[in-house]
Amino acid sequence: MSDTPPTPAGDAWTVKRILDWTIPHLKSHGSESPRLDAEILLAHARGCPRIQLYTNFDQPLTDEQRAVMRDLVKRRAAAEPVAYLVGHREFFGLDFRVTKDVLVPRPDTETLIVEAIEGLKPLAQPRVLDIGTGSGCIAIALAVRCPQAVVTAVDLSEPALAIARENAAKHNVADRIRFLSGDLFAPLPDAEPFDLIASNPPYIASAEIETLQPDVRLHEPRSALDGGPDGLDIIRRLIAEAPRYLVPQGKLLIEISGEQAEAVMQLLTANGSYDGIAVLKDLAKQPRVVRAVRKG
Numbered sequence: 001m002s003d004t005p006p007t008p009a010g011d012a013w014t015v016k017r018i019l020d021w022t023i024p025h026l027k028s029h030g031s032e033s034p035r036l037d038a039e040i041l042l043a044h045a046r047g048c049p050r051i052q053l054y055t056n057f058d059q060p061l062t063d064e065q066r067a068v069m070r071d072l073v074k075r076r077a078a079a080e081p082v083a084y085l086v087g088h089r090e091f092f093g094l095d096f097r098v099t100k101d102v103l104v105p106r107p108d109t110e111t112l113i114v115e116a117i118e119g120l121k122p123l124a125q126p127r128v129l130d131i132g133t134g135s136g137c138i139a140i141a142l143a144v145r146c147p148q149a150v151v152t153a154v155d156l157s158e159p160a161l162a163i164a165r166e167n168a169a170k171h172n173v174a175d176r177i178r179f180l181s182g183d184l185f186a187p188l189p190d191a192e193p194f195d196l197i198a199s200n201p202p203y204i205a206s207a208e209i210e211t212l213q214p215d216v217r218l219h220e221p222r223s224a225l226d227g228g229p230d231g232l233d234i235i236r237r238l239i240a241e242a243p244r245y246l247v248p249q250g251k252l253l254i255e256i257s258g259e260q261a262e263a264v265m266q267l268l269t270a271n272g273s274y275d276g277i278a279v280l281k282d283l284a285k286q287p288r289v290v291r292a293v294r295k296g
């Protein structure tokens with residue numbers, strides 16, 4: 001199958017015809033959600049909400065819309081993530097701008113947000129630290145849902161921080177989030193206290209990256225994925241350094257992969273500064289987050 005629809009023989013390229021052509025095309029190029037992808041791309045090309053495709057099934061596309069759609073489909077067929085193609089992604093009910101400089105926010109990460117919100121609710125003005133903020137989705141979702149929270153968000157990547165700042169402004173929480181550039185805790189004043197430290201760090205083992213879906217492997221930032229030989233390089237450092245920045249009874253939440261749960265529990269226990277160590281599961285019942293409470 002070629003990368004562009006054949007020239008129509010008589011019939012116009014309506015919404016329905018474009019979808020009928022695009023869905024099997026994307027499927028044959030490895031998309032796991034070809035209908036959803038096709039609909040999101042077509043809505044983007046037409047500049048309309050996705051729901052409107054259904055009420056406009058018989059409407060032809062303009063030449064310009066077809067040209068835009070042709071380019072989007074070609075790039076999606078080459079495994080470019082839909083979120084990068086349309087420039088945004090929904091996370092925890094909020095719309096985030098995303099570019100190739102940031103990881104695409106994942107529904108898996110909502111497990112961490114739900115747990116964090118529960119812990120922050122009873123606190124008057126909780127201080128929250130998000131390490132490896134990327135698009136800012138964790139820091140911003142917490143700032144939006146916990147209007148009393150003051151948040152610090154750190155990332156090594158300046159381009160990622162620029163996107164995170166944009167997202168904070170878009171959601172009107174820029175005045176409650178301080179963005180810092182640097183390596184984990186390095187940009188913070190020594191032992192600054194936090195009630196919650198949250199992180200979705202890079203946690204894929206380096207060798208495993210080549211086995212990931214092309215969407216992730218070819219397009220998402222390597223620095224957002226690569227957790228070193230066993231995937232735990234950053235997690236080890238977070239566990240070792242966080243106690244200096246947590247108030248007594250302060251909480252550490254780290255997103256992990258299912259296979260890492262046991263090793264990470266051992267690291268937390270061996271550290272000696274934590275109580276209440278637990279693994280939380282995501283909606284698919286997979287271990288997804290470790291929680292630990294600073295002793296004291």
Ligand SMILES: C[S@@+](CC[C@H](N)C(=O)[O-])C[C@H]1O[C@@H](n2cnc3c(N)ncnc32)[C@H](O)[C@@H]1O
Nearest residue numbers: 105132133134155156157183184200201202224
């Ligand atoms: C898995 S992504 C998470 C992004 C976002 N928090 C999310 O949940 O979608 C990890 C992020 O950590 C950042 N990062 C990697 N190593 C870091 C380090 N040593 N210090 C600070 N940030 C780091 C990457 O640039 C990337 O934005």
